[in-house]
Amino acid sequence: MHANIFIPQTFIDDVESYIPNHLSIDDYLASCKKPLRTAVRVNTKKMSVDSFKQYAAQNDWQITPVPWCENGFWLVRPENQQSLSLGNTDIHLSGCIYVQEASSMMPVTALLNNNDLSDCCVLDMAAAPGSKSTQIAEALSSEGVLVANEYSSSRIKSLSANMQRLGISNCALSHFDASIFGQYMEQSFDHILLDAPCSGEGTIRKDENALKNWSIESNIEIADVQKRLIESAFYALKAGGTLVYSTCTLTPLENQAVCQHLLNTFADHIEVVPLNHLFENADASATAEGYLHIWPQIYDTEGFFVAKFVKKSHVPQPEPKVKKGAFPFTPADKKTTEQFNQIIKKQFAMKPLAGELWQREQELWLFPLNIANVIDKIKYSRIGILLGKTHKNGIRLHHEFATCFGAEALKNTHKLSLSEACDYFQGKDIKLAQVTSDKDEVLLMLNNTCVGLGKWQKNKIKNGLPRELVRDSQLITWE
Known part of the structure; x- marks a missing residue:
C-alpha cells in the first residue's frame, strides 16, 4: 500500500x-x-x-x-x-x-494494428525516455525510418542512451516543440504517435505526489497545448496514414475533448479507427467513440487513454515553413566506404551494413536507408549511429556499431561471464586466462547479443566502453 x-x-x-x-x-x-x-x-x-x-x-x-x-x-x-x-x-x-508500464505498451500496439510499419517513415512526437520509440523501432526494417522528437533538453540524452542500449540504428532524434512538425514537415509521415504531455493523473500508482499540484485550470492549460500538437500531427501526416493519440491521464478535458477538437477542425478529412477489439477484453475500457479509456482497476495498470485516427485527405498547412542552414554531412566517398566494409569483413566476417554511410569531418555515420525523404526538412540532434572515426591508419570503430550490429559477427567475439560483465560495465579491463595472439577489436557478447567493443592485448581485453556509460553500481547476478 x-x-x-x-x-x-x-x-x-x-x-x-x-x-x-x-x-x-x-x-x-x-x-x-x-x-x-x-x-x-x-x-x-x-x-x-x-x-x-x-x-x-x-x-x-x-x-x-x-x-x-x-x-x-x-x-x-x-x-x-x-x-x-x-x-x-x-x-x-x-x-x-x-x-515499461504495461498500459504504456498499448499506444504502439494500436499504431501497429492492421499496419505494416516495416518500411515506413514514422514520427514519435514526444519520445523520451524511449519506451514507445523503441517499441516502434522494433517493427521497422532497415528501410524504415523513425523520427523521435523530444522537447525537453534534459530528456534527450536519456532517449539517445536508450536507443544505443537497445541497438536502434534507424532513428533520427530531434529536439523541438512538436508543434513545428505540421509547418516544416507537411505530409512527411506514414504514421504518427502523439503520446502527449499531460497532467499525469494516471501515474499516481508509481508517483504518490502525481496529484500534488492538480487543478482543473491546469488541465485546461495542458489541453490547449495538446490541441495545438494534435493539429500539427494532422498536417505532418500523409493522407491514408494513421495517428495515435495517447495520454497517461484520465480527464476527458485532455482526452475525449482533444480528440473531438481534431475531428471538428478537420471534419471531413479524418475519422476514428475504433479500438474496441484491439485485444481480448478491450471492450472493458472502450468508450462510445471507440477510444480506450483505461482506468487503473480495469486491467490493474496505470491509468491511460488511447485513440486512433486515419487521415482520409489532406488540408494544406496555412503557414508552411522551410528550414534554413547547411547540412553538415556528406555521403561517404567510395574509398572510405570500401575501407569500412573491408575492416568489418576481415575482423568480424560481417557483410556490408544496411543503410547509407555519411561523413562529418572524421566521423563516419550510418543513416537509415530512406532518410532522404525527410533529411532536409528540420535540423536533427543526431541521425542514425556513429560507426567510427577515420584516422591516418584506418577507421576506429565506435561503441554504437557494436551494440547495433555486433551480433551479426561470425568471428572475433568474446562471450562475457557474469563476473567479466561486472568488470566491463564498471569500465575495467577484462583479464584473460591465457595470452592471446589476436589483434585489433573484439566484440563482447552477453545474453547472445553484443554489448560493446574491446581490444585484444595479450593477457587482457582493453575496455572500450565510453566513459559516460561506465557505471559505479555493481551488475547484479543471481548466482
Whole structure:
C-alpha cells in the first residue's frame, strides 16, 4: 500500500463527474493505493521471447503475458531479488529488455494494428525516455525510418542512451516543440504517435505526489497545448496514414475533448479507427467513440487513454515553413566506404551494413536507408549511429556499431561471464586466462547479443566502453 499517497478531494469530486457508470469511485481509489505491477517488454532486436522465457525460468521469475503486447510481460521476482534494481541486471544492461508500464505498451500496439510499419517513415512526437520509440523501432526494417522528437533538453540524452542500449540504428532524434512538425514537415509521415504531455493523473500508482499540484485550470492549460500538437500531427501526416493519440491521464478535458477538437477542425478529412477489439477484453475500457479509456482497476495498470485516427485527405498547412542552414554531412566517398566494409569483413566476417554511410569531418555515420525523404526538412540532434572515426591508419570503430550490429559477427567475439560483465560495465579491463595472439577489436557478447567493443592485448581485453556509460553500481547476478 502507498501510505502517503496524496489525492485531493477536489480531484475526487471531478473524477466522480465523469467516471463511467459501470465503474466504482471506491474501486478506483483503492486501485490507486495498490503498488504498480512491474512490467517489461522484450527487445526482440536483441532477444527472442522464447529466450526471455528461458531466462525468467532460470532465475525464478514468474511472468504473465500482457494481453495487448506480444512481447510484454508482468513479472514477479523471488523475495530475495525484489529490493534489487532491474536496471542493474545483465538482461537489462545488454538491451534485451525495457522496463515499461504495461498500459504504456498499448499506444504502439494500436499504431501497429492492421499496419505494416516495416518500411515506413514514422514520427514519435514526444519520445523520451524511449519506451514507445523503441517499441516502434522494433517493427521497422532497415528501410524504415523513425523520427523521435523530444522537447525537453534534459530528456534527450536519456532517449539517445536508450536507443544505443537497445541497438536502434534507424532513428533520427530531434529536439523541438512538436508543434513545428505540421509547418516544416507537411505530409512527411506514414504514421504518427502523439503520446502527449499531460497532467499525469494516471501515474499516481508509481508517483504518490502525481496529484500534488492538480487543478482543473491546469488541465485546461495542458489541453490547449495538446490541441495545438494534435493539429500539427494532422498536417505532418500523409493522407491514408494513421495517428495515435495517447495520454497517461484520465480527464476527458485532455482526452475525449482533444480528440473531438481534431475531428471538428478537420471534419471531413479524418475519422476514428475504433479500438474496441484491439485485444481480448478491450471492450472493458472502450468508450462510445471507440477510444480506450483505461482506468487503473480495469486491467490493474496505470491509468491511460488511447485513440486512433486515419487521415482520409489532406488540408494544406496555412503557414508552411522551410528550414534554413547547411547540412553538415556528406555521403561517404567510395574509398572510405570500401575501407569500412573491408575492416568489418576481415575482423568480424560481417557483410556490408544496411543503410547509407555519411561523413562529418572524421566521423563516419550510418543513416537509415530512406532518410532522404525527410533529411532536409528540420535540423536533427543526431541521425542514425556513429560507426567510427577515420584516422591516418584506418577507421576506429565506435561503441554504437557494436551494440547495433555486433551480433551479426561470425568471428572475433568474446562471450562475457557474469563476473567479466561486472568488470566491463564498471569500465575495467577484462583479464584473460591465457595470452592471446589476436589483434585489433573484439566484440563482447552477453545474453547472445553484443554489448560493446574491446581490444585484444595479450593477457587482457582493453575496455572500450565510453566513459559516460561506465557505471559505479555493481551488475547484479543471481548466482
